Amino acid sequence: MHLLRTTALSAAMAASLLLVSTSAVAQPAEPLAANTETAEPAASGKAKNVIVFLADAGGVSVLNGASLMGYGEPLKLHVQQWPHLGLSETSPVDDFVSDSANGMSSIMTGVKTHNGVISQGPDGVRGKIDGTPTKTLLEYAEERGLRTGVITTQSIADATPAATYAHSNDRGKQGEIFTQVFAPRFGDGVDVMYGAGRSKIGAKLAEMGTGFDALAKANDRPVYARLADAPADNERPIVVSDKMDVHAATLRALDILETSESGYLLVVEWDAHTSDPKKGLQNVVDFDHLMAEVAQRVDLDNTLLLFTADHSFGFQVDGGTRGEPLMAGYDAWKAAGDDSDIVRLDNVLVNTSHTAEEVPALAIGAGAEKVRGYFPNTHLFEIMMDAFGWEADKTATD
Numbered sequence: 001m002h003l004l005r006t007t008a009l010s011a012a013m014a015a016s017l018l019l020v021s022t023s024a025v026a027q028p029a030e031p032l033a034a035n036t037e038t039a040e041p042a043a044s045g046k047a048k049n050v051i052v053f054l055a056d057a058g059g060v061s062v063l064n065g066a067s068l069m070g071y072g073e074p075l076k077l078h079v080q081q082w083p084h085l086g087l088s089e090t091s092p093v094d095d096f097v098s099d100s101a102n103g104m105s106s107i108m109t110g111v112k113t114h115n116g117v118i119s120q121g122p123d124g125v126r127g128k129i130d131g132t133p134t135k136t137l138l139e140y141a142e143e144r145g146l147r148t149g150v151i152t153t154q155s156i157a158d159a160t161p162a163a164t165y166a167h168s169n170d171r172g173k174q175g176e177i178f179t180q181v182f183a184p185r186f187g188d189g190v191d192v193m194y195g196a197g198r199s200k201i202g203a204k205l206a207e208m209g210t211g212f213d214a215l216a217k218a219n220d221r222p223v224y225a226r227l228a229d230a231p232a233d234n235e236r237p238i239v240v241s242d243k244m245d246v247h248a249a250t251l252r253a254l255d256i257l258e259t260s261e262s263g264y265l266l267v268v269e270w271d272a273h274t275s276d277p278k279k280g281l282q283n284v285v286d287f288d289h290l291m292a293e294v295a296q297r298v299d300l301d302n303t304l305l306l307f308t309a310d311h312s313f314g315f316q317v318d319g320g321t322r323g324e325p326l327m328a329g330y331d332a333w334k335a336a337g338d339d340s341d342i343v344r345l346d347n348v349l350v351n352t353s354h355t356a357e358e359v360p361a362l363a364i365g366a367g368a369e370k371v372r373g374y375f376p377n378t379h380l381f382e383i384m385m386d387a388f389g390w391e392a393d394k395t396a397t398d
């Protein structure tokens, strides 16, 4: 591992364009002399904390659409001002188009796998044969004594959050996945979990002859049904509700995680599927508000903020006029209850499918400058490990 290039990141925020140009010399293979311009004492560029913001199905065109719908202009999202941008390639090992399971597993473990498989190597077969567990960034963090959190608008045992803390040959096994919360391979497992999916996970647990109450009792760790039910002095809260307010949940999680002397890893997922285009874009606008708030709150000198998506989606803006609503025709489409695979509004066309093209990776803070160019999504794992200053175990799997 090379020494992290170090940068005065608070200054970088004010001069982001300059940083983009100077960061072009930051790769380890290139001459070190060129780094002196921005070099500072060695340890200051290291991340104590990393926060991953994952917009599920939030591709480049979805960010563009969110800015147009939310602000009537392109490039108005807060996250679109972040200085470091790369394009992250999301495919699984055997197909062109990714699902959330492979997409997030690749980001969290640095190992691509098959669609449907949760943080196991490509030696697994979905639903049939377990692959070798691939160690997740969250497991590295737990092993090193950091505090960890996972938050989602979706089921806390759905593919994207699951890939941070669980290993399964099938994303559908949400009961089995959830029980892994209580059987961590490293440290004491995820410290803060706020997600939805209570009914779905509850039904799966019942099939296994258990349930939230039984698990809570056996592990002496309550599983609250609402964010408001978790007492403020519970430093390892699990909340599985039917609907999760991710904005409130993230701020609550930071209250807890920020007390960690050794740092923290927080992963926040917000659904951005645009099968319902207005809903999907509004989710991104709301997520962006949260990211702006968090970027204000944390110390970017020791915290890496990374925004990306697990895969892209067939959303396109193909018309529209400045000063007029992007979503013209939406109400009529919604009222018609059309559930076909193609959504055709006046200015928006959606092929309601995951798509193969690269997704944005945007970063600011400690270690952010390595996010640049085209790369496979597994590179994001390496960037985060590097930001923390960690070496991956000798084998990618264990």
Ligand SMILES: [Zn+2]
Binding pocket: 056, 057, 099, 100, 101, 103, 160, 310, 311
């Ligand atoms: Zn997804």
